[in-house]
Amino acid sequence: MIASKGDRLMKNVIEIQHLSKSFGTHEVLKDIDFSVNKGEVVCVIGSSGSGKSTLLRCINLLERPSGGQIVYQGENILDNNHNINNYRTKLGMVFQSFNLFNNLNVLTNCIVGQTKVLKRSKSDAENVAMKYLKVVGLDRYINAKPHQLSGGQKQRVAIARALSMEPDVLLFDEPTSALDPEMVGEVLKVMKELAGTGLTMLIVTHEMEFAREVSDRVVFMDKGVIVEEGSPEQIFNHPQNERTKAFLKRTFKQ
Amino acid sequence: MIASKGDRLMKNVIEIQHLSKSFGTHEVLKDIDFSVNKGEVVCVIGSSGSGKSTLLRCINLLERPSGGQIVYQGENILDNNHNINNYRTKLGMVFQSFNLFNNLNVLTNCIVGQTKVLKRSKSDAENVAMKYLKVVGLDRYINAKPHQLSGGQKQRVAIARALSMEPDVLLFDEPTSALDPEMVGEVLKVMKELAGTGLTMLIVTHEMEFAREVSDRVVFMDKGVIVEEGSPEQIFNHPQNERTKAFLKRTFKQ
Amino acid sequence: MSIDWIISIATENWEMFLRGAWMTLLIATLGTVFGAIIGLLIGIINTIPKPERGLKRIVLKLINIILGIYVGFFRGTPMIVQAMVVFYGAAQAFGVDMDRTFAAIFIVAINTGAYMAEIVRGGIISVDKGQFEAAQAIGMNHWQTMIHVVLPQVLRNILPATGNQFVMNIKDTSVLNVIGVTELYFQTKSVSGNNFRYFESFFVACILYLIMTFVVTKILHYFEKRLDGPQNYQMIDDLEQVEGKKA
Amino acid sequence: MSIDWIISIATENWEMFLRGAWMTLLIATLGTVFGAIIGLLIGIINTIPKPERGLKRIVLKLINIILGIYVGFFRGTPMIVQAMVVFYGAAQAFGVDMDRTFAAIFIVAINTGAYMAEIVRGGIISVDKGQFEAAQAIGMNHWQTMIHVVLPQVLRNILPATGNQFVMNIKDTSVLNVIGVTELYFQTKSVSGNNFRYFESFFVACILYLIMTFVVTKILHYFEKRLDGPQNYQMIDDLEQVEGKKA
Amino acid sequence: GTKDAGSGSGASTEGETKKETFTIGMEAGYPPFNWTQKDDSNGGVKISGNAEYAGGYDVEIAKRVAESLGKELVIVKTEWDGLVPSLTSGKIDAIMAGMSPTKKRKKTIDFTDNYYTSNYVMVVKKGSKYEKATSIQDFSGAKITGQLNTTHYDVIDQITGVKKQAAMDNFPAMRVALESGVIDGYVSERPEGISSSAANDKFVMVEFTDGFKASEEDTAIAVGIEKDSELKDKINEILKGISEEERTEIMDKAIANQPAAK
């Protein structure tokens, strides 16, 4: 249903060139080149501290990159005269810690961005919100406040909120790692369904099984650089780089 | 090293009889009979909300049971004239959220209970603390404050803190579920080592592989009752009860 | 101190006491409300993210410095002096003839605003960073983030501190009698000056102060409770009943 | 207002001003410190867990009610009235002739204590429940939990509010001239009564007030920073260097 | 005096249709000179912006002044410390609040001729050893105080060996201090002394045969006005028309009518 949206001319939804990011003297991202194609599902894996979250946060400018370019629709959005807020509406973000608006109920969480940022009418916004709340299976909980929901439900609402903005690409930063094992399943199920609809998705995850199953491309990061990328088959079954091999060995058994 | 500690006359370290607990009208534990033997490692599994945490919290009286008995060394410690604080020193508790004392450094976290509650001398306490900090591999971090440690390190300190009190039994409430996947391993490794030393442990966990490996006995809880208990082999490979089967099916694949 | 005197003072002068109490309440209430608004505005302005360079950065820095001076000055000097300077100083220097009650509310408001600015700052800091990030991530600008997401949560957090401020204002209006506002303290002084019964007169006033602060405290506690919603989380079974409203 | 006047007032009366400022600082500092101690004690007592029945419960309830009345009364009535009642009331009723400075510190302390009790209550609530549970789980009693674990964390949390209280006390001591304490405000009134240069005299006083509140604020900010420790977490590599100290 | 022309209260500039006003400031809390009352009995005048009325010696004189000026009397109730700023900032036209025309005050504001002259007395506790004092030197060793920023406080120094206490802000506070025994007496003026001892039977007023030395300007009471005001001559003219006997009569009436006398 989302695949049918607008006609995009570019094959790359976003293209990142020579991206770097330092915190003080600590260089966290080093000369990253990377792009996401339309309709593609990309999973980013790598050990803790390798810069996965920072990459995602740089892409939607929650962190200001120290260098490089982020090209969206042919323009470098790091130029000063670019409307950042407009660009951000094109990228939906799902956080590890949900970050639902605590003061708003489920429905309003999915509406507020539409009416205030996209300037949709209230009834349009409600229809869109209900549509995506149905997708995540939470259309019956619209009056609940975030604190009344379980973690899995919260994360599904967060996905619906991101979808309601009808973005070009959805970014996920470890969407299941704050969840109880039983709730992981329900969120991954929703994400699998979304991946099946042709939505463009960029997912940072520790769930290797899930990554293997849904992704068109897997990116392995280590110490601020992209060490290796390729199909799940390539990365998981035939890793080339020593670091990739070591990482996969570590995570697949404890 | 811990197995060599004092001579206990009882086979049961603690025995729980007809334990029940309600929050308001909500009955969370219903007539639980349960005991932990000396040197035994017991894992408690069950779905979210089944009352596992509440059971653990009732055992060390963080929640006041609504009914039933907790017998320790032949005495019901729910009698009003019982010294609760003295009883609690016999039970070490490791929480999901670590709960290290934020204002104290690693070493002092492991010392404060010994000197203030057990009235050990400062130097004795330091020796004991260093001993257990070595066990968890953190003797080099004694001056760090909790907020400077990773989650896995925090949980290992919490284990060392509990061990420093040299309790009769260690209670764990989902000690790894707030951890990143990579850190889960380091904590489970420490716990496995402890289990090997003959320490008495009662562990609430969602890590089924781990439970299968370390436990002498597995207890499955659902909706406030103990549905089934037995050896890991019995519970995981030949569950008798329908609810156990359903739960295991749900958790072993997503 | 004698009960007879207290009763006779209360019955003879109840109108003066009540009018004074009313004026006190008026000034304290409006002063607190406007002060809270000032504090919230400063909170919004203070947290505007500063670009790394450029004119906007300089302007923002300048505004923050000015606001800092405002807060420092009004927190740092006694309200009685502020009242004198504002009321008499404005008249002397610019020939402005302010209404006394207006001036009183104005002074209490800017004074409270300075305190509230600090309280709001603390409140904004205590809102989870994730709330800001989530709002930014859907493209909200600073103003929208603040109005729709952050401030509603800040308001809840700062309610207790605002209550303290309100209670203090009820008592601190007493210094405003230097600009001729006849609030409760001044009225009581008149009464005790007339009847030469200091303790008895102030006993009556204290009762009124206690009633006012008690009622204000209770009202604010009620609001806190309401904003918190039900303390126990609702069970899913119950929650599903909300569906009736929609869909 | 003229600069010449300000300079001449400051140079002619600097001893009076400084003596007043010193007295103000003394009363405010000691009053705040003792008030904070009172507040902390009440915080500890208020959070003693109540057994479900029995004599201990009744006694605790009673103590809490008394403490509640204390807080309500001193928060709810103007300090100037409290000062009169304590100082003159004690003299009249019991013939106690209190030292004025002692009385002033005493009054500021019990007044501050009432406010601090509420602040501490808020601070204790904001400490993570897990900290209490962890302390209980290793067998600490209420007192040990509070002293070794909770209050050190509360102290950090309430430092900003305590700073506010301190700053307020610096200013509020001005009402204590009814019991004849010659603090800064009173001295300034004397000066302005002599020269009838109200604005100029108070300008000098305001400078002193601002210096005092500014310095106090800075000192407290410094303490806050120190208690917070380094803002960026240390890297493991750095941390390992601590090993030198031990083992 | 930094005030521009066009003195007078805000209302007076409105126009000719309305009667011009004569606005005075007082504490309305210093009987028998001025006090607050609930109604207009005994010649009380409404307090501006307030539901109460002011009465007392100052009010009676002010009524006469206003009438002769052909203006409407407006009374503003203000704390003692606010009176001079009120005048210099043009909020009021005159201070009539039992204020003495001291040299210090004259540096900032002008005064008319006196409209009452009293003498210093001491208020002490009944039954104390000071009750029978005739000379101020009998108070050697006594704890004495007076109101802040008044001559009452300054003259205490004339008693040798006195234990001078910190000055106090207002009369109610001094009365409390005296009654509680923290002080042995406070310096006052005759009318206040009469009122105090009449209202509180624990107090007596001590009048001296060998009293405080003071120039007339310190014991007299005059109308405070802005520097170089044209009101000065006008008011002086009017005050001349009120004879000494009339003044005494008004004061006696004020003492009899004050609220505490009921």
Ligand SMILES: Nc1ncnc2c1ncn2[C@@H]1O[C@H](COP(=O)(O)OP(=O)(O)OP(=O)(O)O)[C@@H](O)[C@H]1O
């Ligand atoms: N605000 C910050 N200040 C300083 N250093 C930071 C900051 N944020 C991140 N870092 C550092 O950047 C590095 C990369 O962090 P990042 O969160 O991107 O890693 P990650 O791959 O997402 O790890 P994880 O799997 O644990 O989430 C880490 O070493 C971290 O210490």
Ligand SMILES: Nc1ncnc2c1ncn2[C@@H]1O[C@H](COP(=O)(O)OP(=O)(O)OP(=O)(O)O)[C@@H](O)[C@H]1O
């Ligand atoms: N303080 C409380 N007040 C009311 N209900 C509570 C409280 N604590 C727990 N409960 C309820 O008790 C039930 C059991 O909770 P408990 O935390 O023991 O479950 P659990 O088995 O530990 O679950 P999880 O795996 O999610 O930790 C839940 O339904 C919960 O709603």
Ligand SMILES: [Mg+2]
């Ligand atoms: Mg991350």
Ligand SMILES: [Mg+2]
């Ligand atoms: Mg649990």
